[in-house]
Amino acid sequence: xxxxxxxxxxxxxxxxxxxxxxxxxIRDKEFIxxxxxxxxxxxxxxxxxxxxxxxxxxxxxxxxxxxxDLPPMxxxxxxVFQNYALYPHMSVYDNMAFGLKMRKFDRADIGKRVQDAxxxxxxxxxxxxxxRQLSGxxxxxxxxxxxxxxxxxxxxxxxxxxxxxxxxxxxxxxxxKKLHDRLGTTEIYVTHDxxxxxTLGDRVVVMRDGRVQxxxxxxxxxxxxxxxxxxxxxxxxxxxxxxVQVVEEGGALWAADGGLRIQVPRETAGRLxxxxxxxxxxxxxxxDLHIATAADPAELGFExxxxxxxxxxxxxLLDVAVGEYAMVAAVEPNIRVNVHEKLRLALNxxxxxxFDPVSEAVx
Amino acid sequence: xxxxxxxxxxVFFYFPLTGFIxxxxxxxxxxxxxxxxxxNELYRPWxxxxxxxxxxxxxxxxxxxxxxxxxxxxxxLLNTMIIAVSATLISLFCGLxxxxxxxxxxFPFAGALGTGIxxxxxxxxxxxxxxxxxxxxxxxxxxxxxxxxxxxxTFLIPFxxxxxxxxxxxxxxxxxxxxxxxxxxxxxxxxxxxxxxAIPGILSAGIFAFTLSWNEFIYALVxxxxxxxxxxxxxxxSELIRGDVFYWGELMAGALxxxxxxxxxxxxxxxxxxxxxxxxxxx
Numbered sequence: 001x002x003x004x005x006x007x008x009x010x011x012x013x014x015x016x017x018x019x020x021x022x023x024x025x026i027r028d029k030e031f032i033x034x035x036x037x038x039x040x041x042x043x044x045x046x047x048x049x050x051x052x053x054x055x056x057x058x059x060x061x062x063x064x065x066x067x068x069d070l071p072p073m074x075x076x077x078x079x080v081f082q083n084y085a086l087y088p089h090m091s092v093y094d095n096m097a098f099g100l101k102m103r104k105f106d107r108a109d110i111g112k113r114v115q116d117a118x119x120x121x122x123x124x125x126x127x128x129x130x131x132r133q134l135s136g137x138x139x140x141x142x143x144x145x146x147x148x149x150x151x152x153x154x155x156x157x158x159x160x161x162x163x164x165x166x167x168x169x170x171x172x173x174x175x176x177k178k179l180h181d182r183l184g185t186t187e188i189y190v191t192h193d194x195x196x197x198x199t200l201g202d203r204v205v206v207m208r209d210g211r212v213q214x215x216x217x218x219x220x221x222x223x224x225x226x227x228x229x230x231x232x233x234x235x236x237x238x239x240x241x242x243x244v245q246v247v248e249e250g251g252a253l254w255a256a257d258g259g260l261r262i263q264v265p266r267e268t269a270g271r272l273x274x275x276x277x278x279x280x281x282x283x284x285x286x287x288d289l290h291i292a293t294a295a296d297p298a299e300l301g302f303e304x305x306x307x308x309x310x311x312x313x314x315x316x317l318l319d320v321a322v323g324e325y326a327m328v329a330a331v332e333p334n335i336r337v338n339v340h341e342k343l344r345l346a347l348n349x350x351x352x353x354x355f356d357p358v359s360e361a362v363x
Numbered sequence: 364x365x366x367x368x369x370x371x372x373x374v375f376f377y378f379p380l381t382g383f384i385x386x387x388x389x390x391x392x393x394x395x396x397x398x399x400x401x402x403n404e405l406y407r408p409w410x411x412x413x414x415x416x417x418x419x420x421x422x423x424x425x426x427x428x429x430x431x432x433x434x435x436x437x438x439x440l441l442n443t444m445i446i447a448v449s450a451t452l453i454s455l456f457c458g459l460x461x462x463x464x465x466x467x468x469x470f471p472f473a474g475a476l477g478t479g480i481x482x483x484x485x486x487x488x489x490x491x492x493x494x495x496x497x498x499x500x501x502x503x504x505x506x507x508x509x510x511x512x513x514x515x516x517t518f519l520i521p522f523x524x525x526x527x528x529x530x531x532x533x534x535x536x537x538x539x540x541x542x543x544x545x546x547x548x549x550x551x552x553x554x555x556x557x558x559x560x561a562i563p564g565i566l567s568a569g570i571f572a573f574t575l576s577w578n579e580f581i582y583a584l585v586x587x588x589x590x591x592x593x594x595x596x597x598x599x600x601s602e603l604i605r606g607d608v609f610y611w612g613e614l615m616a617g618a619l620x621x622x623x624x625x626x627x628x629x630x631x632x633x634x635x636x637x638x639x640x641x642x643x644x645x646x
Contacts, residue, residue, distance in 0.1 A: 052540050073546040085537035089559045098555075099545035146545070 002063050002153035002186045003028050009058035011044050018044045020210040031180050031187045033201035041210035042190045043158055050079050050156050078147035079156040084139045086131035093127040096146045117145040137168045157189040194234050206230045228360040231283050231353055239283045240327040246275045255282050258323025263299035265349040271363050272354055281355040288351035289329035296346035306341045397615040398426055405611055426612030438591050439598035446508050447576040450515035454572050458523025466531040484521035492585050499586055510586035515576045523568045530564030566632045574625050595621040
């Protein structure tokens, strides 16, 4: 049992806040991912939980116990660092056994635990090697092994996969997920990679400028972003945004600007009504755009000029110009288009997002 | 390496390298050849018909024998060894802890303190020996090995501290953080993780400190006066230069034998030493 609670957590260096008023309850056995651009405070938050950074104000509780002033060694946590932080002068075995030796486990127990962890991670044959004789992926495994031998209550990960090449990263991602299912430990994982966040997290916390922007399950964040930042941060290629004017015509609301003129669907119209005559930010994800056919109603389509074609195999990304805006549309891989070709795109009205132009919150 | 035609390699690599090696090794050659040449060759005038300063056909060990039997050279060697080793150990111990603290602990004025220590290293010994002589006299340490064991650290500690500071900074701090999460106190993390990794740095600081104390001249000259208390550099120069008479053979024999321990220390640790100067810690 290890529930981690952050209450009004702050970290400031005089006037500069690295982490500001973070409230978060991480449930027992939950895999939670903190994600955000660099400098958003995610790593600082993690380091405060680890005890490597002092807390300016607020409280951190593990299992209902306030741990603000406990040294790292007494928090019953393990951490995996971005650069693995393997002790270069020790063998893999000693690296994994170090934490147990420091805690005065007896030799037989240490041997058994290290062996078990090595088996789980498939590194039994590497135990006598030094870290410099290992590949990146193997080092990563050893770092994980060093964390799991102690059976801590909470695992902390600080961008553990960012030093691996793309292929290995995908592979280790799957293994991390499996490892979590197997061990059932509470895990806090920090990354700047939104794909990692979406695939690994039971819940994802998006942070910016030291503040939590939104907390939720990956698809919830993807489909119902709380604000423009979350909408733009999650998803690749990113959501398309356009500044549009909300106008009323013939009993319906329209979002119009330059080359765009879209009828706002009824369910959104209610919320958007009070913005009539004002400008708002409209967002639509690339996969919610498609090349218009006869079946698409005219009020949900717009003209676009193809500028770049990116053939990814599973889909084609079209970089198009819509009036003054640049947008990306993800379309079927079998579609034939040419650069500079003028075509008509249609969108899925249920997938339109509108954001307040000032607060950037979703409307 | 130099790319391209072989003449380029000769002109830009082998030729300068040869010049460099010859320039560096010539003094040692001169020392050796002067040691083993008999006196009648050494003091032959330069315009004598068989004058040949670079070679001898009659090598002799008489200068070395004279040095070892007619002077207190072995005593000086022992004195120098005791003083250099003690001063090095004291300085290494202090420098290690100070370097660690200055590079790792956050405390007010850490940066200023680091600079301050460096500045003390810049004060020349030729200025410092005057007030130090006063202190040595007040503590009645004059003419004892303690006069040097306690004064050498004044320039060795800043030196070791700076060298170790730089080395500690090259060790990723995550290693230590990881150790502390693993259950080590700061002291244990330092002892079991940081110091073992810093061994190349510690060794090179030690080698440098040892060499500096071994060769030190001015403090040894000022603070020691009895012949049996002297160190090699002072003993050799004060006892083998009498007025305007230079006992060149014995002088060079003294220099040769005196440099053997230093050469030995260097060759013994050279691998670690090179690693500390050229490489950093890889995780």
